[in-house]
Amino acid sequence: MADVTLAKLGAVAERRWGLVTTAQAEGAGVSRKQLSRMASSGALERVAHGVYRMAGAPPQDNEAIYATWLALGGATNPRTESGVASVVAAGVTAAVVHGLGDFFLDRFDFMVPARRGTRLPGVRLRVRRLTRDEVVPVAGLPTLTVERLIADLVDLRVDRSLVAGVVRDAVRADKLVAPDRLAAYLAVRGHDGRALVADLFEDAGVAQEGWDNG
Numbered sequence: 001m002a003d004v005t006l007a008k009l010g011a012v013a014e015r016r017w018g019l020v021t022t023a024q025a026e027g028a029g030v031s032r033k034q035l036s037r038m039a040s041s042g043a044l045e046r047v048a049h050g051v052y053r054m055a056g057a058p059p060q061d062n063e064a065i066y067a068t069w070l071a072l073g074g075a076t077n078p079r080t081e082s083g084v085a086s087v088v089a090a091g092v093t094a095a096v097v098h099g100l101g102d103f104f105l106d107r108f109d110f111m112v113p114a115r116r117g118t119r120l121p122g123v124r125l126r127v128r129r130l131t132r133d134e135v136v137p138v139a140g141l142p143t144l145t146v147e148r149l150i151a152d153l154v155d156l157r158v159d160r161s162l163v164a165g166v167v168r169d170a171v172r173a174d175k176l177v178a179p180d181r182l183a184a185y186l187a188v189r190g191h192d193g194r195a196l197v198a199d200l201f202e203d204a205g206v207a208q209e210g211w212d213n214g
Helices: 002-013 022-027 032-041 063-071 091-098 146-155 160-172 179-188 193-204
Strands: 019-021 044-048 051-054 108-112 123-127 135-138 141-144
Touching: 002 019, 002 022, 002 032, 002 051, 019 022, 019 063, 022 032, 032 044, 032 051, 044 063, 051 063, 063 091, 063 108, 063 141, 091 108, 091 141, 091 146, 141 146, 146 160, 146 179, 160 193, 179 193
Parallel strands: 108 123
Antiparallel strands: 019 051, 044 051, 135 141
């Protein structure tokens, strides 16, 4: 029976960084009591409220982010009408997931389609109705695209030098692929989109070849 239970959990965890939530386990027919016993025996390791790592699964670099996303129901809540995940990494959290910029992650920032609360510590949920072209999976985690992320950081009034660092890293990694879209995102927020893009490139100290024509 124990082997069967482990196999059930393993099938779930292998899709999401070696992690499994209480809700996912119950969906696979594994009770909370069984989870508790498995955690006590060392077969599982608790990494966040209601989130466990399978024994033998290596911790991921961004495990705290992944675990928080799972605890928020990211893997189980239904998608929005536009087909977007119900929980999307945003702000500095998204920058860390993309591996861009130089940030200290002191809280977790996610966008959700409707107002909701959470008891998870250090979590900010912002209500945004995102479209498919604003979200991209990064290592399996729904995350703002690089262009949408930069606009989000500007919107959050993150220090300009830190935003420039994101732009610099993204250009060097060839991750900025839609210049007109970035300018449009910035324009929606009341900026001269193309002018601000040019300013950010200048601050970042990187060339802007190919951006004037999109």
